[in-house]
Amino acid sequence: MSETSLPDELREPMARAVRLEYWNIFWTLTIIVTMGLVLGQSQTMKTAWIEDTLGLVPPVMFLIAAHMERHAHRSRRFPFGFERVNGLGFFVAAVALTAVGALLLYNALIALGAAEHASVGSIVILGQDIWLGWLMIAAQIYSLIPPLFIGRKELPLAQALNDKLLHTDALMNKANWLTGAAGLAGIIGLGLGWWWADSVAAAIISLDVLNDGIKALRSSTAELVDGAPRALSSTDLSEDAQSLCDRLKAEFPGATIRLRETGRLIRAEVHDTHPPAQCRHPRYYWPEGEDKAWRLAQVSFIPPVEGKRGN
Amino acid sequence: MRGVIVLAMLLLAACDMLPRDPAGTSNRIAHKRTFTVALADPAIDAAPEVQRLVHEIERRTGAKAHWRSGAGEGLFQQLDDGTLDLVIGRFLAESPWAMDVAFGPPLSKTGTKAAPLELKAAMRNGENRWIMTVERASRAISQEAREE
Structure with a gap:
């Protein structure tokens, strides 16, 4: 970056x-x-x-x-x-x-x-x-x-x-x-x-x-207002973002995924889970090859509050 | 080459087709061979441009001018109603009536620099063929109008 x-x-x-x-x-x-x-x-x-x-x-x-x-x-x-x-x-x-x-x-x-x-x-x-x-x-x-x-x-x-x-x-x-x-x-x-x-x-x-x-x-x-990423040509949700959400859900089962868009970049929050043991660049999580991996600028992990699930 | 000539002829014919008048002023004048005209100020009757303009319009349309009496704002209302075809008078260059009637080019200018007065014709708004006829006639009889 x-x-x-x-x-x-x-x-x-x-x-x-x-x-x-x-x-x-x-x-x-x-x-x-x-x-x-x-x-x-x-x-x-x-x-x-x-x-x-x-x-x-x-x-x-x-x-x-x-x-x-x-x-x-x-x-x-x-x-x-x-x-x-x-x-x-x-x-x-x-x-x-x-x-x-x-x-x-x-x-x-x-x-x-x-x-x-x-x-x-x-x-x-x-x-x-x-x-x-x-x-x-x-x-x-x-x-x-x-x-x-x-x-x-x-x-x-x-x-x-x-x-x-x-x-x-x-x-x-x-x-x-x-x-x-x-x-x-x-x-x-x-x-x-x-x-x-x-x-x-x-x-x-x-x-x-x-x-x-x-x-x-x-x-x-x-x-x-931090809505989910929208498609380029319409107000529908972006397909890229939907694929990323599915990819993160598969990687972190049971976690809540929240995506937002800052300009052309996407920022992801993975709630109710601990970060993986190995250090990974956010681009690692991009689902569709490398060509648009630059869009994923950040993946943050928010662990569950002790004794409580859901957020 | 022949196609280009035919296209050019068609375009020239189309050029003459437009514009038309929404209320059919030009057609009525051509059919009845008469148009109505009034002076906004009787004093301008002495101005030579007035008679020359009316004669030029008569020559171009083949219709006779039918003079009406009246004065001021009432004439503009008659223009708007379609009961009068032409009003000639001295109007301010920046006339407040500019959106309500269509003014032709000025035939002559008087008044002060701050408030110049223009001798010109006013027509009913939107009657674009009739407006063009009067504009052409104004330019034909006045150097001032040609330079506008």
């Missing part, structure tokens, strides 16, 4: 993930500027623009957490290092997504209820009057492309690093075409004279943001 919070095996994939996230931020900024230039009065465009801006939160939180994990050393004030900064970043990203998703949905429903008709006028380009909606459609199509490629590249790195923040971002990027399609439909619908299409598309996009936020919130709070 290194002096920082990051296991040595993860240095190379982490460096690749950091580079990718800088590219992610760069491409997201180009999308924000492109969309911002053609926003107009459209509710769909405003919602899609805010969604794109929110897309900066996960990579920025990931980079902050990665910097702490890679460079900040354990100290007297932080004896466990900064392995939970990633979990904190995940929580912050989840709160931002949920709050903004709810606000956007509220705005879209209010606009729909008030039967607001969005005005989208024209601008002059090279002496030609162009309907701004065409530029909105072009901006929406452009906004679909970078996230598709970035999401594809993020996914294997997120799995290698067991990084929920990166994984959530990868899934959001991969699913971006859905919200992009809703945005396109909204603008084309508006052009066809269906005033409601704009607000309905905005509501669909905001529902997607809210759904991402709630899923991330459930998973991140589970970690912060």
Whole structure:
């Protein structure tokens, strides 16, 4: 185990993930500027623009957490290092997504209820009057492309690093075409004279943001309150952790096993049993070969209280 | 090559298809060959841009302007109701009505630096084809509007 919070095996994939996230931020900024230039009065465009801006939160939180994990050393004030900064970043990203998703949905429903008709006028380009909606459609199509490629590249790195923040971002990027399609439909619908299409598309996009936020919130709070380790892509219990639990139960029959997650690492407590006679590294107990054994950072033994079993 | 030309023709045709008006203002004007217009302030009747704008819209739509009387906020309500198609007046550059009606580009500017007034047309919100027609006409008759 290194002096920082990051296991040595993860240095190379982490460096690749950091580079990718800088590219992610760069491409997201180009999308924000492109969309911002053609926003107009459209509710769909405003919602899609805010969604794109929110897309900066996960990579920025990931980079902050990665910097702490890679460079900040354990100290007297932080004896466990900064392995939970990633979990904190995940929580912050989840709160931002949920709050903004709810606000956007509220705005879209209010606009729909008030039967607001969005005005989208024209601008002059090279002496030609162009309907701004065409530029909105072009901006929406452009906004679909970078996230598709970035999401594809993020996914294997997120799995290698067991990084929920990166994984959530990868899934959001991969699913971006859905919200992009809703945005396109909204603008084309508006052009066809269906005033409601704009607000309905905005509501669909905001529902997607809210759904991402709630899923991330459930998973991140589970970690912060020492819940059992959760799977990368859902709020279900992690299969790795379940296998580890079975392995420890087989090794220490009758013991109570408690697992929790600190960032990408798992810490295990084996209650009501004495530690084995020989000295073993925690990785010894990892059930599925060596490739992800770095995840098990600690195995503690809590012997039974004399004259009493159970805890 | 032929496919590219066909695609380009289709795209050009599509360009002209959109936008349409939710309440069908442009279709009604084309069908009835008349549109309604009012001045927010009767004093601006003397401004040459007003008549030039109305004539340009008449030329582009092939419809005759039907002048209505009225003043102030009541005209915006008539725009919103669809009983009036166009209101021309001097409005603040940062008008508090900007979300309630659609303003065209300014035909001329007066007033102070702190509170500039713009002579411009206001249309019903969301009637995007009609809004575009008025915007095009405004740019055709005013250098100020073209530079906006």
